Each structure stands twice: as structure tokens, then as C-alpha cells.
Amino acid sequence: MKTLDIHTTKRIEFIDITSQIERLIHQEKIEDGICVVFCPHTTAAVTINENADPSVVRDINHQLSKLIPEGRGYSHMEGNADSHIKSSLTGSSLNIIVEKKALVLGTWQGIYFCEFDGPRRRMVYVKVK
Amino acid sequence: MKTLDIHTTKRIEFIDITSQIERLIHQEKIEDGICVVFCPHTTAAVTINENADPSVVRDINHQLSKLIPEGRGYSHMEGNADSHIKSSLTGSSLNIIVEKKALVLGTWQGIYFCEFDGPRRRMVYVKVK
């Protein structure tokens, strides 16, 4: 298992971690397999979406915050109930197929770390099997 | 593959199954790998979120039911269309990295069985590879 260190700078922010994961996979001995990308935080997540036009992830966050607004009428008292809910809806793990030590992604796909309660120091675990 | 038996007692309920999964993994021969947690039901799901403060999963369910209310204007006639929709949004499988026969989870993370149409007898499949 390898660990990526991530520093987020805003409360809500998507960070493209595709090239960092590709670098880790290149160091592995396994040529072909499955790559698990895991987020060990309960107010963050990981997702795959378009990395060509940055307005796509802006729209995802805008719509998510419309459906799950910050700080109104939740019972969790830390002010980040919205972040926890977004984390479960977006998901904490991804599977990507690996061939010849490279991620098999679609043309427009990038892997994003989804910060829903930053800024914070975060981690992402990566394992190829 | 191992199977967990789960009895739910309410229509909507999240049950922490982390320690039950950890017990299963401890019996496996595989030291390091990937654990798949799979929900074989279409009106339930599995998710990872905070297990310290029970208000977190209460907020998740409250907000999910706000976005996907029970029994209004759906075409599925069994009265549980909301449960099916929640199942697809939350997701039917999880991947967790395993090291030294232990789940590699974040400090606050627990694995939850998400009942959206109980009470029922349910199952969760667990496999380490």
C-alpha cells in the first residue's frame, strides 16, 4: 500500500490526483491488475470525472451543495454534517483496471480527491493487486 | 466468500458491521490484499462513514429521505421505490485495503449496512483477495 499526501486549501475543492497515482503504479511490480484508491476520511471522498474542462467539477460541487446545504438543521454539532453526507453519496473507494503498469481510464477521465470540509491535510491510500 | 447475517429492526437504519467484518478477515489465510464488501439486496446498500457520533448517520438518512421521499408519485407499485433509488445512490459494494489481516480504515471510519426498506433479514458478502 502506498500513501498520497494532499493539502487542500478551501472548504470545498476537487483535486486531480491522476498523475500522482500513475506515478505510484509505475513503481509497482505488478504489470496487470486492479488499483484500489481509498479515502480514509469521513468528510472527503474520491470520484472519477472529466478533467479537460474545470467547470465540470465546479458544477458537481455547486449542485451537491444545493442538494445538501451547509449547516442547517442537522443533528451532528460540528458544523460539517453536509460534508459527511456528501462523502457517503460520492463514495470512499474507486477501482481502476491496470494494464502494463498504467491506469486504463477513458479519454476524458481524471481521478479526483473530493474535499468537503477543508482546508486540511489529507491522505489517499493506493494499492495494486 | 463469507456471509454476514443481519437482522434489521426499522424501515430505515444504518448498522455498524465493522467488527463483524474484521472478525471474518482475521480467519482468512490472506495477510495483505483487498476486501470486497457486497450487499446482495436492491433496497439496501453499504457505506463508510463516521462511527464515533451516531448523529452523523442520522443526518445522512434524514437528508437522503428529504431528497428521495417515501411513497409519492413513483411508478414501482410496491411502495419502496425510494429504497431502490437510495440503494443505487449509496452503492452496493465497497473496497477496503487489508494489511496484516486487518482492515486499513481511517480513525473515524466504520462500515455500515444501510437498510432502506426494513425490517428484514439481510446478508452481506465478504471476500478477501
Add this chain to the structure above:
Amino acid sequence: MKTLDIHTTKRIEFIDITSQIERLIHQEKIEDGICVVFCPHTTAAVTINENADPSVVRDINHQLSKLIPEGRGYSHMEGNADSHIKSSLTGSSLNIIVEKKALVLGTWQGIYFCEFDGPRRRMVYVKVK
């Protein structure tokens, strides 16, 4: 890795690909393992839900479009911001346990390709490990 070719005929459509994936798995050498189903598109997804009553997937799509309506006030200018958002919420990959060259699914579960911006030619990647 194997590839499924899919032709969608509507803007929004769920296509049951369970039997196609089962056929691919039957050709594999691996008897027991994990099957990864991966969608390489950013305006489509994969999910598992009931395949007995077609009204279930109709309800999922109806509710998703209510929560994430087409073409209003998004910054992505291609008219398919809604499709990208649905893709991240539904998810781009699935894990299913394989035993004796068969998918271990629940009685009512089917695997669906989720088209959110068709009609298009699409692909799904399948790998057993």
C-alpha cells in the same frame, strides 16, 4: 481485460448488461475472484438494482433528473453538466464476487449501464482477478 460494446438509443437509459458480463466471465480462466466492471465515460455510469420490474430503473432516472435537472444554470457549456453530475453520484465502477465462474448476485440484482447523455456508442471494461 475484456470490453463490452454498447449502443444507447435515448438521452437517458439504463441497459441491463448482466448476461453479457456473465458470458465474458465464463470464458475466463479464473474460477473464484473479484469482477471489476468499469465505465470509461464521464457522462455515464454503472449500477446494480432490480431487474424484475422495469419501473424501478424508470423511478431512479425520474428522481435523479428531478434532483439534477437538465440544462439550467450550469457553468459547463456543452449542455450535459447534469450528465456529469449524475455520473459521479452513481459511480464509475462496481465490484462483484465471482465463484465457479459465475457472478454472485442477489436474486433481484441486475447490472446496469447508465446512459445519461445518449444516444452514443459506449464501452464497459470487465476484468476478473
